[in-house]
Amino acid sequence: MARTEHEVPDDLPKLGGAGAANPFLLNLLRRDELSAEERAIALELANVSNEYPENHELVSEGERAKFSILLLSGFAARVNLLRDGRRQITAIHVPGDFVDLHSLLLERMDHSVVTLTGCAVAKVPHERLRALTVSHPHLARMLWLLTVVDAAIYRRWLVAAGRLTAPAQVAHFLCEMFVRLRSVNHAADDHTFRLPISQTELSDAMGLSVVHVNRTLQQLRAEGLLEWQSAQVRLPDWDRVTDLAEFDPTYLNLVRTRR
């Protein structure tokens, strides 16, 4: 995880114009170019949308899914429950994430996906996706890429959980959230963004206790690395916070290249 550069690339293209409002398309366009036809299909996949309230189970453990869920607005979490009721959140999903693409290939869900806020989602039938792997291989590779980026994020969370102190781990998470949200135009350049998750949820994601997360946040605040009030987060000192977290955004693959 040696860093060659700390900074988020300041040359993140603004990607205005058609479809820029659609976070899913944006997610793809950050990483490769798409033909007009591919863009049209992507927009169509993200078209029909259902609304769900906070705390709704979008995907249930044990089920055999018939469609994959694309998150258009709101936040969701991948949750694993333990016998004694404790839980681990293995991923936080933000607008534009194809939350449940994995289920296309998994025989049976080994975890559930829950909304953390009200969410608008598109449900894409697996048949449709399977057909795309035949008719549009490049677009299919882009979807594959999304799952591979998910995997890269898991790896980074593993590193953070295994080898960083609590403050560094939390800082790493916040840096990641900032970069991911900014890539879909949900974060401002001054490192401010909306993060509507409770400390309990954060503690489940970090594998820490709520009490310790609370104290960790206070510590980050005291060191001038974090402001967080009523779901508004700001990272006032990006250089120091990325340094503490050993954060290097390479793993997010926010680079346009042939895939």
Added chain:
Amino acid sequence: MARTEHEVPDDLPKLGGAGAANPFLLNLLRRDELSAEERAIALELANVSNEYPENHELVSEGERAKFSILLLSGFAARVNLLRDGRRQITAIHVPGDFVDLHSLLLERMDHSVVTLTGCAVAKVPHERLRALTVSHPHLARMLWLLTVVDAAIYRRWLVAAGRLTAPAQVAHFLCEMFVRLRSVNHAADDHTFRLPISQTELSDAMGLSVVHVNRTLQQLRAEGLLEWQSAQVRLPDWDRVTDLAEFDPTYLNLVRTRR
């Protein structure tokens, strides 16, 4: 992670006959049926093999890979280094694993892959794989599946790291290794298998200190859950060890179904 059944399916097909000796083909055949042509291609991918000694860096952090590495024999690890030299192993790969399939879609490697033993590997050019996504969509989906299973394993490691005690975490790892090795015919039905990794490597995978891993192993031994001498591991009480670890093999997707 509620378990519906602890046991590894005892009906794991033996999958004898042509190609059964090839762990990569086996890995695919455990999860779906393949046409004769697909089987031929899979065998061909796993054909030309290079040998590397222990502790060889197969993939280096920062590089732009031009081929993916398929592991035919031996053990390898995905490694992330931290600034201070500490490291986290995010995955252990066993024979048959398409270790580095992820690099097909990643722009630049954010971690390295290192052999833990002598290894025989096949290097598959990315061009070849990209062509397969066009010419053989189903086979491509099977490769996609392999990366999605990798992701499922990461998630499970996250749960174990975040919410299990050290003994349970280590036990979970050993259960997983057993099931994965058995699926490529590298483990016996009496829960014995060869696991040529040092306690230091295990500690890097678990995110624990070597000292603590050593004590944890002693504890598992004392409780009659583990025998481990000179790279031979045995789990004498499968029911109790899966219970301790809350191990449920569903996430490994060792089920033949349409993908």
Added chain:
DNA sequence: CGGCTCTTTGACCTTGCTCAATTCGCGTGG
């Protein structure tokens, strides 16, 4: 004005870490 959820605090405990030293297994050269 409750009632509810989320955040914060205090006190105390325990898991797992660090540092440092032995011991063991095993291959090598004498």
Added chain:
DNA sequence: CCACGCGAATTGAGCAAGGTCAAAGAGCCG
């Protein structure tokens, strides 16, 4: 055959990060 070297496994002692339990504030909505 045996001393030596070396990496890996093991042990001991003391410490610290993070957990648990329980209670007290804060913010928000009906």
